[in-house]
Amino acid sequence: MKKSLLTSGLLTAIVSSLCCITPVVAVVVGASGIASTFSWLEPARPYFITFTILTLGFAWYQILKPKKEADCYCETPARPKLIETKTFLSILTAFAMLILAFPSYSHxxxxKTGSQTELVDNENLQTVEFSINGMTCASCEEHVNHEVNKLSGIISSTTSYDRGNSVIEFDSLKTNVSEIETAINRTGYEVTDRKEK
Structure with missing residues (x-):
């Protein structure tokens, strides 16, 4: 089994989820603007996943196929190298599967941002829907919600990458639409339209 086969399988698994890993890393390191850096990879994700599965499948085939009997009575090494063992391949496969599934549990x-349960006068309560470009998974949704909820006066924020929008309910005495839009744009995703309700 070649190192390049294992390396390519692992790298492809990481690349396939890079668009969803980056927003989490952005929040952890405090660099929100880099969140959408790899969102352009999302359309190719099915190909990366397929390549990863085929590569690891071939590696498993190589390690499990029956060994040929030696033509000579040469001395063979008693223990294979760690990288050539089923244990190493099992660990690598498990790690690759965790990375491939990352978008489903990245949230x-x-x-958790504290919910603001202050009493809001109904005349100060405002709702706005933002159309957002660049979101590709649940991690993107959480990143937008996280940034918006840092603002004072946010009552609720519901973001959907499927619909490409975010519906924000807020107290207009404590924040405004342009501050919320700025917070969303700070994530690296782009607000393309907004509708005040």
Whole structure:
């Protein structure tokens, strides 16, 4: 089994989820603007996943196929190198599968922002819907919600990458539409339109 086969399988798994890993890293390091850096990779994700599965499948085939009997009675090494063992390939496969599934559980890595349960006068309550470009997974949704909820006066924020929007309910005495738009744009995703309700 070649090192390049394992390396390419692992790298492809990482690249396939890079668009969803980056927003989490951005929140952790405090660099929100880099969140959308790899969103252009999302359309190619199915190809990366397929390549990863085929590469690891071939590696498993190589390690599990029956060994040929030696033609000579030469001395063979008693223990294979670690990289040539089923244990190493099992660990690598498990790690690759965790990385491939990252978009489905990435939301768990976002810090919870405290909900603001202040009483708001109905005449100060305002709702706005932003159309957002560049979101590709649940991690993107959480990143937008995280940034918006840092603002004072946010009552609720519901973001959907499927619909490409975010609906924000807020107290107009404590924040305004342009501050919210700035917070969303700070994530690296782009607000393309807004509708005040």
């Amino acid at each position: 768990m890595f976002y810090p």
